[in-house]
Amino acid sequence: MFPTLINALRETLYMVLYAGMLSAVLGIPLGILIASIAKSQQRWISSIHFTLNMLVQLANSIPYLLVMLLFIPTTNWLINHNISYTTATILPLAVAGILHLAHNVNNILSEVFVKWHSTTKAMGASQKQTLLFIAIPECLGSIVQAVSNSCSLLVGFSIIAGALGAGGLGQLAIEKTITEPNLKYSLVSIAILVAIQQLIKYTGLLVVQHKE
Amino acid sequence: MDQSPIINLKDVESTYSGSRHEPLYLKGINLTVNTGETLGIIGRSGAGKSALLRCIGLLERPLTGLVAIDQKNLTFMASKELCNERRTIGLISSKAEFLNSKSVYNNIALPLKIQGASKEQISKLVLQALTRAEIDNKDHVLPANLTPLQRVQLDLARTLVNNPKILLCDDIFVGIDHKSAEILAALLKKIQYDTKLTIIITTNDAEVIKSLCTNVIIMQQGSIIEKCSVVELFTKPKSDTAKDFIRFTTKHELPWCLRRKIIAQNTSEHHAIVRINFSECLAPEEILSNTLEAFVLKMNIIQAYQEIIQTQMINIMLIEIFGDHDIVNDAITFLTNNGLQSEIIGYVPNIN
Numbered sequence: 053m054f055p056t057l058i059n060a061l062r063e064t065l066y067m068v069l070y071a072g073m074l075s076a077v078l079g080i081p082l083g084i085l086i087a088s089i090a091k092s093q094q095r096w097i098s099s100i101h102f103t104l105n106m107l108v109q110l111a112n113s114i115p116y117l118l119v120m121l122l123f124i125p126t127t128n129w130l131i132n133h134n135i136s137y138t139t140a141t142i143l144p145l146a147v148a149g150i151l152h153l154a155h156n157v158n159n160i161l162s163e164v165f166v167k168w169h170s171t172t173k174a175m176g177a178s179q180k181q182t183l184l185f186i187a188i189p190e191c192l193g194s195i196v197q198a199v200s201n202s203c204s205l206l207v208g209f210s211i212i213a214g215a216l217g218a219g220g221l222g223q224l225a226i227e228k229t230i231t232e233p234n235l236k237y238s239l240v241s242i243a244i245l246v247a248i249q250q251l252i253k254y255t256g257l258l259v260v261q262h263k264e
Numbered sequence: 265m266d267q268s269p270i271i272n273l274k275d276v277e278s279t280y281s282g283s284r285h286e287p288l289y290l291k292g293i294n295l296t297v298n299t300g301e302t303l304g305i306i307g308r309s310g311a312g313k314s315a316l317l318r319c320i321g322l323l324e325r326p327l328t329g330l331v332a333i334d335q336k337n338l339t340f341m342a343s344k345e346l347c348n349e350r351r352t353i354g355l356i357s358s359k360a361e362f363l364n365s366k367s368v369y370n371n372i373a374l375p376l377k378i379q380g381a382s383k384e385q386i387s388k389l390v391l392q393a394l395t396r397a398e399i400d401n402k403d404h405v406l407p408a409n410l411t412p413l414q415r416v417q418l419d420l421a422r423t424l425v426n427n428p429k430i431l432l433c434d435d436i437f438v439g440i441d442h443k444s445a446e447i448l449a450a451l452l453k454k455i456q457y458d459t460k461l462t463i464i465i466t467t468n469d470a471e472v473i474k475s476l477c478t479n480v481i482i483m484q485q486g487s488i489i490e491k492c493s494v495v496e497l498f499t500k501p502k503s504d505t506a507k508d509f510i511r512f513t514t515k516h517e518l519p520w521c522l523r524r525k526i527i528a529q530n531t532s533e534h535h536a537i538v539r540i541n542f543s544e545c546l547a548p549e550e551i552l553s554n555t556l557e558a559f560v561l562k563m564n565i566i567q568a569y570q571e572i573i574q575t576q577m578i579n580i581m582l583i584e585i586f587g588d589h590d591i592v593n594d595a596i597t598f599l600t601n602n603g604l605q606s607e608i609i610g611y612v613p614n615i616n
Contacts, residue, residue: 093343167361173323174355176347176426181378190363 053236056224061244063138064220067210068248070142072203075149079202080195082108082150083157088183090162108158111151116209120144120216141210141218149206156198160191193260200256204249211245221245270430270462271297276319276329284327289315291487293329297462299429304473304494305466306509307483313466316483317432320464321353322346334429351375354423356416357434362407369394369403372422389425396458397421398451413444417451424455431455433465437472449475470510473497474573482506495576499543518582518609519567526610534611536592537566540581541605548579551602559595561587584612 086108089101114122123144130140164187172182214222221241228237276293279286289312297303305313318324322331322338330339338349362371372393376386394400397420402410410418416436423431433452437445449472456463465476473480473494480497482490482505490503501507518526518537526537542548556563566582585592592608599606 170318170323170355170357170359171361174321174350174353174423174432175375175378176349176351177375177378178344178347185374185378186363190365193365 053240057221057237057240057244060219060221060224060241064207064210064214064222064245065248067138067142067145067213067218067220068203068206071145071149071206071210072199074142074146075153075202075206076199078146079150079153080157080199082154084161084183084188086154086158087161087165087187088179090165091179105158108151108155112155116148116212119148120213123147136219137217138219141213145206145209145213148209149202152205153198153202156201157195160194160198161187164190196259197256200252200259204252207245207249207252268299269296270299270334271295271320271464272330272332272335273320274330274332276326276331278315278319278324278326288327289486290319290326291485293319293488295320295481295488295491297464299462300456300460301479302456302463302465302477304477304480305464305483306468306473306480307505308508309468311483311505312486313483314434315486317355317434317464317466320430321355321432322350323355351379351426352428353430353432354426354428355432355434356419356423356436358416358436358438359434360415360419362415362418364407367404367406368399368410368418368421371407371418372425375422375426390421393421393424396424396455411444412439413448416440416448420451420455428461430462430464433463433467435466437467437469442471445469445472446475452476468509474571478574482509495543495573495578498571498573498578499541499580522566522612525612527612528610530589530611534613535584535586536589536608537582537584537610537612538592538596538606539609540579540583540599542579542581542603543577548604551604552599555595555599555602556585559587559591559598561585561591561595586614 082104086101086104089097090105092098092101120141126143127137127140130143131137161183165182168182168186172186177185210218210220211222211225214220214224215226217223221244225238225241229235273293273295276290276295277288278290279288293316295316305316307313319326319331320333322333325339330337332338333349333353336349338346341349363374366374369390372390373386376389381389390403391400394403397417399414399417399421402414402418407415407418419436431452437448440448452463453476455461463476465472467473477494479491479493481488482497482503484503484505490501490506492500492502497506498510501510522537527534530536540548540552542552563586564584566584568581569579571578585595596606596608
C-alpha cells in the first residue's frame, strides 16, 4: 500500500506544483493588467479590458470537470507526442489556476484602486504610479493569500483530473475503492489531501504574517 | 493681503458619471477665490459641497465650463500635465486612505517617492511636513494606531510635502471632538498664516466657519445661492439654508413658546416683538435706552446673543416693546436710522 500511495502523492504534487507555479507567473500579471486598465479613457484599451474581464469571469464559472473535457483534444494531442497523461493534465490545471488567480488579483486590486481614487488623484499620481507605489505594496499580503488559495483549489482540481485518469491520489482512491471492498485507500487519500490543503493555506498565512 | 484671484470657476456644470444624460449635480457654478482667502462651503448633505471641491481640485473634469487655477486653464489640460498641476492643490478629507502597513513617515514620503525625489530630499521634506502638521513625535507609528485628529494631521502633512498653493478640506471636522476640532482649526490657521495658503473648507459646523473662514458660500441643490462674508452670514442671512445653518448658534429664531402665539397683525391686545441687530453700531446700549426713554416705551429682553467673530462684534437681541403701535413704529424707524437694524417680527398677546 505504501509505495503506491507515495507514488500517487508524488504525481499529485507534481501536477499541483507546476500548475500552481504557472498560474502564479501568468495569473498575477493578468489580474494586474485587468485591474489597471479598468478606468482607461481610450476606447481600444477599455474594449480590451471588457473582453479580458468577461473571459475571466465566464471561464471561472465553468465547472472544472467540463474544463477537463474541453481540453481532451489538446491532452490527446500532447499524449500522442510522447508526453505522459499526468504532465499533459498540467495544462488544463494551469489554465484553471491562472483564471482563478487573475480573477482574485483583479478583485483585490480593484478594491484598492476604488478606495484610493481621490487620494491618489489629489497627490498627482498617475494610474501606473498608483499601481507601483500603492496598490501592489498594499496588496502583497492579499495576493500571496490568493496564490495559496488557488493552489489549494488546484489540489481539488487535480483529484477531478485523477478521476479522468490523469494519475495521482484521485485516480488511486477511485480505482482502489471500486476494485477492493474497503475504503482504506479513499480514507488515507482524503487525510493526505486535507493535510496538503491545510499546509498550503498555512504557508500562505505565514508568509503574510511575516510580511506584516 | 494679496487680492489676486487664484481660483476661477466659470459656468461649471457636472454630472456624476460624466455623461450628459444624467441629472446635473453642479449647475452653473461661478466662483472666484482670492489668494490667502479661507472660504467655507456650507449647505445640506447632498447639496454638492464635496462635488464642488472635487471640481476645483480637478479630480473630475467638469462637463461644461472652465476651471482656472492661478490664471491657468486646467479644463482641457492633458492628463500628464494635470497630474503635475494637481500637486499644487492639496486635498485632505475625512475619508483619506493611508498605507496601512507603512509608518507615518513612509506615508508622508509617498507623494515624494512617486515623484522620484532623492532620499535626502525626502527625509528633509518629510521632517518639515511632520513639524508643520505638528505630529513630529508620531513618525514611526502605524496609521491604524492614530486618533481621528492625528489621521487628519497625517493627511495634512502628506499634502504639505507637495507645498500646495491651495488646500481643499473635505469634511475634515467630521468625527472629531470639540477640543480636537479647536486644535485642528488653530493648526490650519497657523499654516495659512505662515504660507499664505488659500483654504477651502466644506463643513456643517458653525464653530468651524466662525473661527476659520473669511467668506462663505452657501450651496443648495448643486448651485451657489449666496456668497457673503462670515459676519454677513451671521447677521444678515438671506437664504433659508443660511438661516437654518446659523439658527442653532445665533438664536435668530423665537423661542418655541412665543412662536406658537405669534401673529402678523397688531390689535390693541397685542404687543410687538422686535429683533434688533446692532453689529455695526458703536454705542448700542446707549442709543437703545435713550430712544426708548425718549419715546416713552417699556421693553423686555427675551433673548440676547453676543459674540465676536474674527474682529467683528455680533449682537442680536430679541425684545418685546409695550406701547402705542404708532410710537413703536416711529421708535423702530429711529433705531434703524441710528444704526440699530430693527424689525418687528410679529405680535404676541399681552399677558393676562
